[in-house]
Amino acid sequence: MSPRRTAALGLALVGAALAGPLHAQELRLTPPEIAALAKGGAGAGTSGVAGIKTTTLYGDPTRPGPYTIEIRVPPHTRIAAHSHKDERTAVVASGVWYFGYGKRNEDPLAKELPPGSFYTEPAGVDHFAQTHDQPASVYIFGYGPTSTDYVVAADAPKP
Numbered sequence: 001m002s003p004r005r006t007a008a009l010g011l012a013l014v015g016a017a018l019a020g021p022l023h024a025q026e027l028r029l030t031p032p033e034i035a036a037l038a039k040g041g042a043g044a045g046t047s048g049v050a051g052i053k054t055t056t057l058y059g060d061p062t063r064p065g066p067y068t069i070e071i072r073v074p075p076h077t078r079i080a081a082h083s084h085k086d087e088r089t090a091v092v093a094s095g096v097w098y099f100g101y102g103k104r105n106e107d108p109l110a111k112e113l114p115p116g117s118f119y120t121e122p123a124g125v126d127h128f129a130q131t132h133d134q135p136a137s138v139y140i141f142g143y144g145p146t147s148t149d150y151v152v153a154a155d156a157p158k159p
Contacts, residue, residue: 027058034070044146046071047079047129048157057139061146073097073129073136080105080155081128088121088142095136099129103151126151 029037039053044061046054051074059067070093073079081103092113099119100109105128113119121127121140150156 025058029057039072044144047082047148049073049077049079050157051077059144061142061144063144065144066141067144067146068139068141071138071140073131073138075131075133075135078105078130079128081126081151082155083124083126083149083151084121084142085123085147085149086142086144087123088140088146090119090121090138090140092117093137093139095131095134097129097136097138098132099127101125101127104128105130 034055034057037055037057039055041048041050041052041054046052046069053072055070055072057068057070059065061067061069073095092115094115096115097113097117098107098110099113100106100111102109103126110128110130121142148156
């Protein structure tokens, strides 16, 4: 495992610890084991944007308690401004993620976050994200239940 990936995984574990008290569940997953987990489209706490694959790694984002999800975002994906009702932290595991705070997804407000980067999604704070020419994988940690509330309701993906 590369030093960058090791650092990202270490930050992920810190994020999980900060998300709330841990249950008495022991869990160890290698990258191949994570890759083998079921992937879905939109899920609780995700943007719901088509093409994004979501894997729940720990807990259940729809219920009270800590959770960890992985999102895999294809190239050239834009996620409109939205917020969540829970506080979240995140680590970029691979690719380059462009993340910003504000009521609209505006390129000048997005910061380039390479693998190993860390950011926060404070409860109720509007934020947005995007990828450019390469996909990105992001681990998100929170304490559920979560929600996804778009600033402009028309920007919410249609089921």
